[in-house]
Amino acid sequence: xxxxxxxxxxxxxxxxxxxxxxxxxxxxxxxxxxxxxxxxxxxxxxxxxxxxxxxxxxxxxxxxxxxxxxxxxxxxxxxxxxxxxxxxxxxxxxxxxxxxxxxxxxxxxxxxxxxxxxxxxxxxxxxxxxxxxxxxxxxxxxxxxxxxxxxxxxxxxxxxxxxxxxxxxxxxxxxxxxxxxxxxxxxxxxxxxxxxxxxxxxxxxxxxxxxxxxxxxxxxxxxxxxxxxxxxxxxxxxxxxxxxxxxxxxxxxxxxxxxxxxxxxxxxxxxxxxxxxxxxxxxxxxxxxxxxxxxxxxxxxxxxxxxxxxxxxxxxxxxxxxxxxxxxxxxxxx
Numbered sequence: 001x002x003x004x005x006x007x008x009x010x011x012x013x014x015x016x017x018x019x020x021x022x023x024x025x026x027x028x029x030x031x032x033x034x035x036x037x038x039x040x041x042x043x044x045x046x047x048x049x050x051x052x053x054x055x056x057x058x059x060x061x062x063x064x065x066x067x068x069x070x071x072x073x074x075x076x077x078x079x080x081x082x083x084x085x086x087x088x089x090x091x092x093x094x095x096x097x098x099x100x101x102x103x104x105x106x107x108x109x110x111x112x113x114x115x116x117x118x119x120x121x122x123x124x125x126x127x128x129x130x131x132x133x134x135x136x137x138x139x140x141x142x143x144x145x146x147x148x149x150x151x152x153x154x155x156x157x158x159x160x161x162x163x164x165x166x167x168x169x170x171x172x173x174x175x176x177x178x179x180x181x182x183x184x185x186x187x188x189x190x191x192x193x194x195x196x197x198x199x200x201x202x203x204x205x206x207x208x209x210x211x212x213x214x215x216x217x218x219x220x221x222x223x224x225x226x227x228x229x230x231x232x233x234x235x236x237x238x239x240x241x242x243x244x245x246x247x248x249x250x251x252x253x254x255x256x257x258x259x260x261x262x263x264x265x266x267x268x269x270x271x272x273x274x275x276x277x278x279x280x281x282x283x284x285x286x287x288x289x290x291x292x293x294x295x296x297x298x299x300x301x302x303x304x305x306x307x308x309x310x311x312x313x314x315x316x317x318x319x320x321x322x323x324x325x326x327x328x329x330x331x332x333x334x
Contacts, residue, residue, distance in 0.1 A: 046096070048100065051097055051100040054068075063075075067108065070109055074114045076093075076097075077090050077119060077122065087119075087123055094119075098110040134279050135283055136279065136284055137291055137294075140287070141165070143272040143273075144265075144272050147268055147271045148268060156234065157249070159226070159234075160230055160242060161268070167226075167227060169287055169288050172211075172306035175261045179261060180198070182240060183239060183240075184196075186241070191214055193213045194210055195210065195212075196210055209307065234251055240255035258281065261281055262280065262281030265284065285306065286317065288305070289313075289317040290321050293318040
């Protein structure tokens with residue numbers, strides 16, 4: 001049975017005049033606010049985006065999306081599988097549908113057999129290993145920076161874009177972490193640059209963390225040198241580090257968006273002669289992890305930079321990096 005509200009079965013009966021009266025409606029509202037606050041803003045935005053797709057599917061087929069029921073969700077997952085959606089996409093959409101139900105005060109059994117057995121069947125029939133977006137490795141990173149430097153545009157724009165790319169790669173940053181950086185988060189030291197991360201996807205309580213970027217031997221591709229040049233050129237001494245330009249190429253006070261970072265990456269990949277459809281805004285971060293693994297960096301040091309809490313994804317990067325490094329065919333001489 002589908003419950004419209006997780007608190008609808010809760011009843012409190014007063015035992016006497018002296019007993020305090022509990023405002024259940026207010027407690028429900030407070031609890032829902034707590035549930036909403038437990039998720040990062042970008043995470044909630046992603047959940048809503050996923051749920052909107054589910055809502056569209058329901059509207060087109062005469063189903064109710066909120067509250068929904070397991071058999072409708074199962075049909076939606078089957079629909080996605082016919083569109084060659086990744087297994088990871090199916091699982092993410094399921095989580096999003098469940099979370100939105102919870103945030104709106106509805107109950108949905110996302111572990112219902114009709115859902116779980118359907119997912120298992122899709123996995124067996126279609127497989128779960130799908131081709132993901134490629135990482136931007138050192139060779140491609142250098143091509144991108146070279147292309148930026150060769151562009152016939154204002155120097156100030158080139159400085160911003162190359163700094164975003166180099167900082168994003170070298171720090172293993174998520175896009176939203178890059179655009180969230182403020183001038184006050186930076187601490188230039190003789191060894192390089194310390195960056196204070198106020199909040200991230202894996203730091204929901206805002207405890208903060210630090211990343212350290214040393215100077216590179218090759219200053220052309222050094223993120224610290226590039227960022228210093230950007231700050232010197234713009235005279236930024238407070239507020240957002242990476243900002244938008246107006247139509248007249250005037251630097252504004254407005255913070256850059258994470259979507260803009262993704263578009264910049266794709267734009268310069270294309271200009272460098274690299275097919276951008278195989279890459280995403282995440283490719284800088286995955287590129288750092290893969291390149292570090294190829295260079296022999298330890299799992300813990302990679303995780304310390306990227307902020308991964310689980311070893312699963314990092315080990316996937318290491319496995320990818322070692323495909324040729326630890327290849328048995330290297331021992332065969334032909």
